[in-house]
Amino acid sequence: xxxxxxxxxxxxxxxxxxxxxxxxxxxxxxxxxxxxxxxxxxxxxxxxxxxxxxxxxxxxxxxxxxxxxxxxxxxxxxxxxxxxxxxxxxxxxxxxxxxxxxxxxxxxxxxxxxxxxxxxxxxxxxxxxxxxxxxxxxxxxxxxxxxxxxxxxxxxxxxxxxxxxxxxxxxxxxxxxxxxxxxxxxxxxxxxxxxxxxxxxxxxxxxxxxxxxxxxxxxxxxxxxxxxxxxxxxxxxxxxxxxxxxxxx
Amino acid sequence: xxxxxxxxxxxxxxxxxxxxxxxxxxxxxxxxxxxxxxxxxxxxxxxxxxxxxxxxxxxxxxxxxxxxxxxxxxxxxxxxxxxxxxxxxxxxxxxxxxxxxxxxxxxxxxxxxxxxxxxxxxxxxxxxxxxxxxxxxxxxxxxxxxxxxxxxxxxxxxxxxxxxxxxxxxxxxxxxxxxxxxxxxxxxxxxxxxxxxxxxxxxxxxxxxxxxxxxxxxxxxxxxxxxxxxxxxxx
Numbered sequence: 001x002x003x004x005x006x007x008x009x010x011x012x013x014x015x016x017x018x019x020x021x022x023x024x025x026x027x028x029x030x031x032x033x034x035x036x037x038x039x040x041x042x043x044x045x046x047x048x049x050x051x052x053x054x055x056x057x058x059x060x061x062x063x064x065x066x067x068x069x070x071x072x073x074x075x076x077x078x079x080x081x082x083x084x085x086x087x088x089x090x091x092x093x094x095x096x097x098x099x100x101x102x103x104x105x106x107x108x109x110x111x112x113x114x115x116x117x118x119x120x121x122x123x124x125x126x127x128x129x130x131x132x133x134x135x136x137x138x139x140x141x142x143x144x145x146x147x148x149x150x151x152x153x154x155x156x157x158x159x160x161x162x163x164x165x166x167x168x169x170x171x172x173x174x175x176x177x178x179x180x181x182x183x184x185x186x187x188x189x190x191x192x193x194x195x196x197x198x199x200x201x202x203x204x205x206x207x208x209x210x211x212x213x214x215x216x217x218x219x220x221x222x223x224x225x226x227x228x229x230x231x232x233x234x235x236x237x238x239x240x241x242x243x244x245x246x247x248x249x
Numbered sequence: 250x251x252x253x254x255x256x257x258x259x260x261x262x263x264x265x266x267x268x269x270x271x272x273x274x275x276x277x278x279x280x281x282x283x284x285x286x287x288x289x290x291x292x293x294x295x296x297x298x299x300x301x302x303x304x305x306x307x308x309x310x311x312x313x314x315x316x317x318x319x320x321x322x323x324x325x326x327x328x329x330x331x332x333x334x335x336x337x338x339x340x341x342x343x344x345x346x347x348x349x350x351x352x353x354x355x356x357x358x359x360x361x362x363x364x365x366x367x368x369x370x371x372x373x374x375x376x377x378x379x380x381x382x383x384x385x386x387x388x389x390x391x392x393x394x395x396x397x398x399x400x401x402x403x404x405x406x407x408x409x410x411x412x413x414x415x416x417x418x419x420x421x422x423x424x425x426x427x428x429x430x431x432x433x434x435x436x437x438x439x440x441x442x443x444x445x446x447x448x449x450x451x452x453x454x455x456x457x458x459x460x461x462x463x464x465x466x467x468x469x470x471x472x473x474x475x476x477x478x479x480x481x482x483x484x
Contacts, residue, residue: 150484171482178446178479189468212416217468225469228462234426234455236446237479245412245419245470249484 011039012231017084019043019077021069021128022094024053026193027144027222031091034223035230036060040089043080045069069094069124077131089230090132091142092166096120104155113158121162125169133177141177142229143170143185145239150187150249167239174237182236184229189243192216212245253465255280258325262310262364263287263333265296267430268382271453272330272460274300279461281328286310286319310360316367326371328464331361331404332382342395350396357400361407369415378419380463381408382456385426385477388484391444405473412471419470421463425456426477445478 013035023032023044036042042062046053053064063083067076069092080087101113129141148156149163170185177183190196190207196216199207208215225242229235241247254276264273264285277283277300286308287293293305306322308315310333334357338349361381372379386393387401401424408422427441428451442449459476463469475481 174446174479174482179448182479212413213419213468213470214417221466221468224466225462228458232455232458232476234447234449234451234478235459235474235476237482238475239482239484240474241472242466242468243471244468245416248409248412248471 012227013089014039016040016088017043017080017086018089018091018230019045019080019087019132020091020093021045021076021124023091024049024056024064027188027191027219028091028093029056030219030223031093031226032056032062033060034220034227035089036062038227041084043083045076045094069128070119073124073127074131077128077135081135086137087132087135087139089140089142090128091144091226092125092128093144094120094124095144101158102155106157109158117158117162118165122165122169125166129169129173129183133181136181139181140230141173141181141183142226143183144188145185146188147241147243147247147249150241151247170239171237178236182229182233184235184237185239186222186225186229187239187241187243188217188222189241189246190216191222192218210246211243215244217242217244251278252280254328257281257327258284258323259328259330260284260286260323260326260364260368261330261332262360264330265289265292265305268425268428268453268456269330269332270296270300271457272332273303275454275457275461276328276330276464277301277303284323287333310364311355313363316363320367323368323371325375326368327375327377329364329368329372329377329379330382330460331364331379333360334382336393336397339394345394345396353394353396354400354403357397358403358407361404365411369418372415372418376417378421378464379408379411379415380460381405381420381422382460383408383422383424383473385424385475385481388424388473388475389481408473409471416470419467421469421472421474423456423459423463423474423476424481426451426475426480428453428456445480447478449478451476451478
């Protein structure tokens with residue numbers, strides 16, 4: 001009794017298989033590591049940079065599978081099931097980012113930007129979720145959004161709309177897939193990943209001073225929240241804001 | 250026992266029964282030193298017998314005098330869980346007297362305010378955190394009486410407000426949906442389950458796991474955690 005209880009507490013995801021899209025970097029890799037640390041077998045996907053993905057996956061004993069979330073989601077899910085025999089948790093973390101789309105100049109926003117961002121962030125989340133739901137017995141889908149989806153963002157209209165779409169999709173999927181699959185969404189504020197090192201020092205300071213806890217979030221804090229959503233069977237249809245108290249929405 | 254909260258002191262109001270007891274147990278098993286208070290000394294002692302070495306203080310957190318006495322015992326504090334609360338009556342707006350409104354707000358809002366006022370100096374020292382146990386009906390009102398829904402909504406708003414003003418003390422709200430803790434009867438359990446996507450009522454442990462997340466995650470602040478089987482999906 002004592003031993004089995006310890007296994008449950010130390011490895012709450014033992015026997016589970018997870019796919020974290022866009023899992024080779026930043027937030028995605030933190031989530032993948034947290035799941036692997038909790039005993040899950042974890043797959044991450046890549047579109048082009050195989051070497052990087054394979055290396056990251058190897059660091060936590062997972063695998064890298066090739067697949068584009070916006071185009072061939074079914075193939076991607078198929079590859080994971082082929083490798084591990086099942087799928088229990090899907091994290092729709094892959095997002096398209098391009099610097100040019102971050103602008104407050106409406107005339108600089110092109111139709112192609114809409115296509116690229118919506119393809120990955122919105123269509124990709126839908127296609128992966130649907131394909132995953134087909135193969136899941138019981139399971140969890142965890143989506144990723146961010147504060148601009150809730151508050152709006154002058155310099156990120158395309159991005160905030162795509163992420164607001166993810167909020168609505170989360171709730172609708174939670175209804176459609178209940179009671180077998182729980183679907184939730186994490187809404188991030190500023191998390192200390194790759195982009196932060198490009199911020200000039202004074203700008204970083206000014207960002208931090210707007211956050212009540214006085215700092216950016218750590219990748220492992222993201223992993224901890226994802227792990228909670230991957231293990232609690234009575235949480236569904238929720239949007240959990242992780243932003244140090246910045247938005248209070 | 251994972252011991253991640255070893256060395257931390259926690260206070261759980263109304264910590265001897267129902268959801269509060271599950272929170273007490275979760276904090277205790279994570280290694281915290283736990284103090285619970287409640288109106289009924291017998292149930293405090295029963296909880297301690299069941300869970301382990303926790304400190305029990307009989308106190309009615311609606312009374313400032315009791316809270317003052319309580320904080321003579323609480324010498325340091327890292328985690329405050331404002332869990333005490335409940336529905337004392339049930340009625341429509343027309344059938345809810347002003348006294349009933351006052352009583353509901355005293356139990357569900359002012360008690361949390363009183364305890365928080367006493368706790369803040371200690372929490373500032375420890376850079377601690379507060380978790381307020383609100384309700385899904387505070388996010389989106391449901392047929393549970395206007396006073397109860399409004400009091401819980403006020404508690405959620407207070408959590409978001411304090412998340413900024415009390416920083417670096419973190420303040421979060423956990424909003425449980427229907428969790429059967431007392432004597433509910435089959436009909437009300439069915440009705441409550443039907444309102445969730447999960448088609449079942451929740452367990453105190455499922456709520457306690459969200460409290461533990463709010464305590465342990467240092468970037469969770471001003472958040473409202475719905476643990477309700479999907480009953481409410483709005484912010």
